Amino acid sequence: MPRRPLRLHTAEADAEVRAGLDRIRAEFSVPGAFPPAALAEAAASAPPSNGRVDLRDVPFFTLDPPGSLDLDQAMHLERRGSGHRVRYAIADVAGFVRPGGALDAEARSRGVTLYLPDANAPLHPRPLSEGSASLLPGRERPAVAWTIDIDDAGRITGVDVRRALVRSRDRLDYATARRGDGDPRIALLGEIGERLIAAEAARGGVSLPLPEQEVVHAGGGWALKLRGDLVTEAWNAQISLLTGRAAARLMLDGGVGLLRTMAPAPAEAVERLRLAARALKVSWPGDAPYGDIVRALDPALPRHAAFLHDAAGLMRGAGYTAFDGAPPEQAAHAAVAAPYAHVTAPIRRLADRYATEVCLALAADRPVPGWAREALPRLPEAMQRALRRGADIDHACVDLVEALLLRDHVGDVFDAVVVDVNGDRTGGRVQLVAPPVFGRCEGEDLPLGEQVRVRLEEADPARRRVRFSRAS
Numbered sequence: 001m002p003r004r005p006l007r008l009h010t011a012e013a014d015a016e017v018r019a020g021l022d023r024i025r026a027e028f029s030v031p032g033a034f035p036p037a038a039l040a041e042a043a044a045s046a047p048p049s050n051g052r053v054d055l056r057d058v059p060f061f062t063l064d065p066p067g068s069l070d071l072d073q074a075m076h077l078e079r080r081g082s083g084h085r086v087r088y089a090i091a092d093v094a095g096f097v098r099p100g101g102a103l104d105a106e107a108r109s110r111g112v113t114l115y116l117p118d119a120n121a122p123l124h125p126r127p128l129s130e131g132s133a134s135l136l137p138g139r140e141r142p143a144v145a146w147t148i149d150i151d152d153a154g155r156i157t158g159v160d161v162r163r164a165l166v167r168s169r170d171r172l173d174y175a176t177a178r179r180g181d182g183d184p185r186i187a188l189l190g191e192i193g194e195r196l197i198a199a200e201a202a203r204g205g206v207s208l209p210l211p212e213q214e215v216v217h218a219g220g221g222w223a224l225k226l227r228g229d230l231v232t233e234a235w236n237a238q239i240s241l242l243t244g245r246a247a248a249r250l251m252l253d254g255g256v257g258l259l260r261t262m263a264p265a266p267a268e269a270v271e272r273l274r275l276a277a278r279a280l281k282v283s284w285p286g287d288a289p290y291g292d293i294v295r296a297l298d299p300a301l302p303r304h305a306a307f308l309h310d311a312a313g314l315m316r317g318a319g320y321t322a323f324d325g326a327p328p329e330q331a332a333h334a335a336v337a338a339p340y341a342h343v344t345a346p347i348r349r350l351a352d353r354y355a356t357e358v359c360l361a362l363a364a365d366r367p368v369p370g371w372a373r374e375a376l377p378r379l380p381e382a383m384q385r386a387l388r389r390g391a392d393i394d395h396a397c398v399d400l401v402e403a404l405l406l407r408d409h410v411g412d413v414f415d416a417v418v419v420d421v422n423g424d425r426t427g428g429r430v431q432l433v434a435p436p437v438f439g440r441c442e443g444e445d446l447p448l449g450e451q452v453r454v455r456l457e458e459a460d461p462a463r464r465r466v467r468f469s470r471a472s
Helices: 011-027 036-044 102-110 126-132 184-203 231-254 267-279 290-295 302-315 350-363 370-409
Strands: 053-055 061-064 073-080 083-091 140-150 156-167 170-173 212-218 221-227 256-261 319-324 413-421 427-432 438-442 451-460 465-470
Touching (some): 073 184, 073 231, 083 231, 102 350, 140 184, 140 231, 156 231, 156 350, 184 231, 184 290, 212 370, 231 256, 256 370, 290 302, 319 370, 350 370, 370 451, 370 465, 427 451
Parallel strands (some): 053 156, 061 170, 438 465
Antiparallel strands (some): 061 073, 083 140, 140 156, 212 221, 256 319, 413 427, 427 438, 451 465
16 A cells, blocks of 8 residues: 555656646636637726725725635624624625626626636636735725624624725735634634534534545645635635625515525435434434534544535535525525525626625615626526536546546555445445545445445546455
């Protein structure tokens, strides 16, 4: 079994990775350069400053992955009595995009920013997404400013949203902004984040603590790592979820909007998860909701990791629901355990621009602009198509690097954990201890949640496929 971390560090390997990524771009029709007309509109666009509340003296800050330039959100947090006030400034992309113009058409065809390990394919041209619309520190920017008050139980007690002028003070990142680093802004974010996490649990919401595979280029080569959420990332996500819940309630009360929805897991699916818990010796007392069980698990433990992979099956089926008039029958998002909407990432996600415009109109008690209202019924399908392509590209990039990393190790034996078993018990899916590779594994009666030894049978970069068998 290879003992050292596997890394693709030669010039030849680098060329193979980049050629493979180019094939993925072609296979999934990743968009390239923007049409000249769209670029011209982006360069010439300048949102009007009149009619905006002046928040330039509010010390907003951003918190994003290291190196990010497409900064959608900036926050300012404060205590108010026993509760808190959250100010969340969102890039005002609608101010830069003329409805029906060339830039609008190109953004609608793209749907989302697509991220590949060597470069991204942005939803909007970089001069806009990483420049004039991005909430970069020290720059005056048009924004949509949400003001949300919460009580000591994390419940929303007041909401306001309006166009504003802001100037962010600092750009922080997840790698350096940590609990206990002495920054009072991060301490306050932690205080609010933990309160919102507790409120989510009380509502019956679920966040799966599953680390994600990520392709990284560092130290002169390509490698895979498992990226778990840093605690600051989880807190930051709660601010976005809070804003999405406030937006959903505004739209439901106003009778028009675009929600992010997910139906509750079917009873039979929950029962299957109970059986998996019994097989994995994961305690599931009485009628405890599965969210409570998930929150108590440690993904570093093999049995818990296998259970979390099974639990992920209950979280599928999220989509978008547009409505104009009566609220939809399924208005809530089961994982959030409340109605929820996407409004906090308009630089990177098309739907947010439209949902935000609906919220601004409803909050000001004025009609929703026709361009936004008329687009709502078409957005669910367009967004699902765009998000599906993004997920497929993520998987393809990981599969490519897995196969290239392991190509010279066919026949080698690795330690692995069984994370899934086929219904007929003739095989399953394993995760290697190192490198962090997932793959199909042949063999009867694989022990779910147990550590086993597996032999690499196939690593084919052209097909982006790895396959194992259980070693005796």
